[in-house]
Amino acid sequence: MYRVARNYPSLVRVHDWQWYINQAVITVQAMTGGRVGFVNDGLMGETVLTFLLEDLTREGLTSNASFVESKMRSRASVWAGQRYP
Numbered sequence: 001m002y003r004v005a006r007n008y009p010s011l012v013r014v015h016d017w018q019w020y021i022n023q024a025v026i027t028v029q030a031m032t033g034g035r036v037g038f039v040n041d042g043l044m045g046e047t048v049l050t051f052l053l054e055d056l057t058r059e060g061l062t063s064n065a066s067f068v069e070s071k072m073r074s075r076a077s078v079w080a081g082q083r084y085p
Contacts, residue, residue, distance in 0.1 A: 002055060024052050025064045032071045 002020035005012040028049065049072055056065035 021052075021055060021059065021061070022064075025056070025068065028052070028068050028071055032075075 001012070001015075002017055002024060005015065005017035005020050009016070049068065053065055053068050053072065056062075056068060
């Protein structure tokens with residue numbers, strides 16, 4: 001929805017693009033905050049989270065981009081330590 005709201009604002013009436021991208025960051029916070037037991041088992045790491053990181057960087061939201069990147073790195077370090085990640 002972020003990309004739709006960003007590129008076609010006339011199609012989105014409830015929230016603006018900033019709200020949608022912020023909700024994506026909140027989802028990453030919830031997903032990696034210790035309440036999801038399978039956080040290190042994939043969960044969009046190579047696709048959605050990468051796109052989110054690129055979008056945050058492009059929008060200049062460096063604090064959120066750093067947060068998402070740190071969560072992605074910590075997950076990657078867990079996988080690197082597994083025999084069969």
